[in-house]
Structures are given as structure tokens and as C-alpha cells.
Amino acid sequence: MMVRPALLKHYPIFSLLNAKQLKTLSKVAKEETYGAGEIIFKEGQPAEALSILLKGAIDLFFTVEVEYHPELTKELHFGTIIPGEVFGVSALIEPYILTSSGRTTRACQVIHVDALKLHEILLEDQDLAYGVIQEIAKIALERLNRTRVQLAAANLPTLVS
Numbered sequence: 245m246m247v248r249p250a251l252l253k254h255y256p257i258f259s260l261l262n263a264k265q266l267k268t269l270s271k272v273a274k275e276e277t278y279g280a281g282e283i284i285f286k287e288g289q290p291a292e293a294l295s296i297l298l299k300g301a302i303d304l305f306f307t308v309e310v311e312y313h314p315e316l317t318k319e320l321h322f323g324t325i326i327p328g329e330v331f332g333v334s335a336l337i338e339p340y341i342l343t344s345s346g347r348t349t350r351a352c353q354v355i356h357v358d359a360l361k362l363h364e365i366l367l368e369d370q371d372l373a374y375g376v377i378q379e380i381a382k383i384a385l386e387r388l389n390r391t392r393v394q395l396a397a398a399n400l401p402t403l404v405s
């Protein structure tokens with residue numbers, strides 16, 4: 245389903261785009277729905293879209309080999325994407341490869357914005373590129389901080405008096 249420019253403008257990451265840029269981007273943006281339990285992006289794959297979750301929830305995880313059993317893998321979960329959040333930030337960060345996987349935990353509605361078109365627009369507008377990259381940095385840092393909090397909670401230090 246096509247995405248209205250006004251809907252994109254609503255999100256901080258796209259709020260700096262002018263009307264023409266929004267129109268260009270909205271033409272290559274797609275709204276998709278997913279059922280519960282679907283993997284919608286996979287670690288190690290090219291990051292081809294910057295996405296926004298409209299409805300639902302997405303569980304973030306890495307897949308690692310089980311020690312001494314390289315034929316087995318396990319999933320390490322480290323966070324959840326909630327409505328209004330941007331994901332696929334690697335679409336704007338070199339080497340443009342997804343750093344984790346995401347699985348829907350319930351029915352989801354998502355906007356995918358084509359990364360190539362977004363790059364084209366940013367290359368032509370340095371001020372816009374600076375603003376968008378600032379937003380990406382904010383999102384990535386916020387996600388890192390959330391993971392840190394989880395990690396700290398899982399490794400509570402022994403209290404010393």
C-alpha cells in the first residue's frame with residue numbers, strides 16, 4: 245500500500261524533509277502487514293529499507309552458536325521495538341548490513357522506506373542529511389542505552405558497604 249507524505253512527515257526522522265522530498269520518498273515507501281511470529285529482518289542481510297513500526301511489536305535478537313556445538317544455534321533477545329519506533333537504522337550506516345534480526349510478536353503494520361531513494365535525496369541536501377543522521381544517531385544511542393540497562397540488570401554487582 246502506498247504511504248501518504250503527511251504520514252511520513254509525522255515522524256521526527258522525516259520531519260525535516262520538504263514537500264517535494266516527502267512526495268518522492270512516499271512514492272517508494274510501502275505499508276506492509278505481518279502476522280505474529282514472522283521474521284521481518286535478518287542479521288547479516290543488506291539493510292535495504294529504513295522502517296517505522298505503526299502497530300504491533302517486534303522482538304530484537306542475535307543468533308549465536310552454542311558453545312562446543314557449532315551445529316546448534318540459540319537466539320539472544322535484547323529488546324523490543326514498539327509503535328512509533330524506527331528500525332533498520334543500518335540502512336543509513338555503513339556497511340549497510342543489518343546488525344540483528346527482528347521477529348513480530350503479534351500482528352504488525354510497518355512502513356518500509358527504500359534506502360536507495362533516501363540516500364539519493366540526502367546526497368542532494370547536506371543540511372537535511374545532517375539532521376537525518378542526527379536522528380539515526382539518537383535512535384541507535386537510545387537502543388544501546390536500553391540494552392545497557394538490561395545488561396546491568398542481568399549482572400547486578402555485589403553491594404559493598
Ligand code: SIN
Pocket residue numbers: 291330331332333334335341342343344345387
Ligand atoms: C539494524 O538496523 O542493524 C537492525 C535493526 C535496528 O537496530 O534498527
